[in-house]
Amino acid sequence: MFIKASSVTCLLTVSSLMLCGVSDSALASGVVCTNKTSASSTMVEMQALTKLSMADAQKTALDAIGAKKVKKIESSELEVEDSCLVYSFDIKLTGSTGVTEVMVDALTGKVISQKKESALQEAAESAADKNK
Numbered sequence: 001m002f003i004k005a006s007s008v009t010c011l012l013t014v015s016s017l018m019l020c021g022v023s024d025s026a027l028a029s030g031v032v033c034t035n036k037t038s039a040s041s042t043m044v045e046m047q048a049l050t051k052l053s054m055a056d057a058q059k060t061a062l063d064a065i066g067a068k069k070v071k072k073i074e075s076s077e078l079e080v081e082d083s084c085l086v087y088s089f090d091i092k093l094t095g096s097t098g099v100t101e102v103m104v105d106a107l108t109g110k111v112i113s114q115k116k117e118s119a120l121q122e123a124a125e126s127a128a129d130k131n132k
Helices: 024-028 043-049 054-065 119-130
Strands: 002-005 008-012 018-022 070-081 084-093 099-105 111-117
Antiparallel strands (some): 002 008, 070 084, 099 111
């Protein structure tokens, strides 16, 4: 079943996953995710939807922040974040406290979010993930 609203077109799949395509004009207006995925999706379902590997997404994330600054990749995962299927990387930078979280769209390979998290924010996010 196709659903169209403004410049976003979605396909509702048999397994209740929703895949959405966003036009360039929608991206300019602040929409950053090209897919909508149920948070209850299994890992197998999520992996079937991806269009790039974890290694390719990691390279994109490192390129976005400058690989020379990277001290360590603290964590990496394929996850649904705000209904968007992403590869998420928590990256420790040389000479910096906390981590930089970089999210790469699992369908397009584009960086959709990059933000610095303090150690306190990182711990709170980790605790929230455990409660899911």
